[in-house]
Amino acid sequence: MGIAVATPRCQVCAHSKLGEINRICMDKKNTNGAIGQIFGVHYKSVSRHRNEHLPKAMVEYATQQAAEVLAVETPEAETPQDQINALMTKARSVLDKVEKKKDYTNTIRALREIRGCIELTAKLNGQIDQGATINIFAAPTWIVLQTAIITALEPFPEARAAVLKALPAS
Ligand SMILES: [Zn+2]
Incomplete structure (x- = not known):
């Protein structure tokens, strides 16, 4: 040198x-x-x-940090929730380190990992509707009502057929 x-x-x-x-x-x-x-x-x-x-050095460093987060050991017997928790713990420890270093780029990355873990947990527990809309036609109340309507229309085949046609395919 x-x-x-x-x-x-x-x-x-x-x-x-x-x-x-x-x-x-x-x-x-x-x-x-x-x-x-x-x-x-x-x-x-x-x-x-x-x-x-x-900037290039930061990207490399961030990539390395992200790889560390992803390289969490996940024994086979663990449930998806256990794996998410392990990932969360690791992401939190990375967050601690990078936050202390005022490494904002990686702080944001670690926060995103944590947010991802929270979202996954919510999805696993059915707290997030994947379609982001409520499917009323799958609701028990609707199914009861639908059956009642169709039964009530039995004496009126044409009306019944029209209603059946108008109902969404399930
Ligand atoms: Zn240089």
Whole structure:
């Protein structure tokens, strides 16, 4: 390292403490000058690195964090709810870590994971209607009423046929 090459390389990317610098760069309170001084890099290099290279580093870091969340061990005997709970626990611990680091990108990701777990739990427990609409024609009251109407119309075959035709196919 340190040997000058024809194409100018990013001093920060080439730095042995790149990971640490990236973490510090993610916090907007740290100025380019301050970071440059700590790591012995020109402030302009820090600025360029922040603008051009940091987003990519953040995406990679976030992908790695997400992979960790997904890599939760799920023994076979567990129910879907157990698996969701395990995922939730893991996502919460990731949330704790990234929140402390003020890593907002990953905080949002962890929150999304947690929200996903809550939604899955609600779906499992039948608290969310998948179609987002209430199907009245599947309601017990409607079925009783429908049977009563059809029975009542038995003396009037034409009306009965018309009603049957108008009813939604079940
Ligand atoms: Zn760089």
